[in-house]
Each structure stands twice: as C-alpha cells, then as structure tokens.
Amino acid sequence: MQLIPCPHCGPREETEFHYGAAAGVEYPAQPQTLDDDEWADYLFFRPNPKGALAERWCHSAGCRRWFTITRDTLTYRFTGTPVAAPVSTSAPGPRR
Template structure:
C-alpha cells in the first residue's frame, strides 16, 4: 500500500484519500455567458499527461481537508504535496 503525505496529518495509507481531479482549473469568471460547448469543455475536458501532473486530493478518512499534489501518472509516485492557493512546485521531467 502506498503512503500519501497529507500536509496536515503526515503520511497515511492511500485508502484514506479521494482523488479530486486536476488542480489549478479556474472557475469561469462569467459562467452564465458560456456557450454549451464552452461549459462542456470546462466541466469535462482535462489534461491527461504521462508524467508529473498537478491534482487535487481530499483526506476523506482523516482531517477531511483538501490539498494539491504532483503525481507521476506513469509510476503513480507522489512527487510533492502543497496547499491549495500555492503555486505548483517545479518538478523536473523524469523519464519512466
């Protein structure tokens, strides 16, 4: 079992967490002005890279707080965790 480093509680087993999607996706400034296609792009279209990817996670079975993490999608390793509102840490690209 993999340990995820909750920035509030410390390392915990991955079963305590829930994935919350891609991090740093801004809510539209004027959602009522979006076309159906623009709204669908906001709701459903997300990046899907191979390698480091910024994500939102919730420690649902612990402190219940949200945090951001950079996870390598090829190896599933967590490379960094940080608070919402903070800039994404610079992670060098790695070959897997």
C-alpha cells in the same frame, strides 16, 4: 497499498483520500454565459499529460482538508511535497 503524504496528518493509506481535480484549473469567470459545449469542455476535456502533474486531493477520512501534491501519471507515485490549502476565515454565503 499506496501511502499518500497528507501535509496535516502525515502518510496515510490511499483509501482515506479522494481525488479532486488537476490543480490550477480556473473556474469560468462568467459561467452563466457558457453554452453546453463550453461547459462540457470545462468539465470533461482536460489535457492528460505523461509525467508530473499537480493535483488537488482531500483527506476525507482523516483531517478532511484539501491539499495540492505532484503525482507522476506514468508511475502513480507522489513525487512532490504536499502543499496545504489555505484555510478560509470567512463563512460560506447563503445557498440559492
């Protein structure tokens, strides 16, 4: 079992976490203007680099917080120091 270092709880088993996405992927500025092909490119087609990659992870079975950490895609080892996501102080807006 691999241990993933949570910045809030310390090292925990990988089964407690869920992968989010590659870090730094910007949401489209005007999503309503994207056609189906552009949405497919945004959602499914990403570079798949060999080596270090910053990723977003959620400690879903623990503190339930998101953080960014670097993982080596060749060895699956987490190589960076986890960076906690900023805590939002604003309430979420209404759902539409």
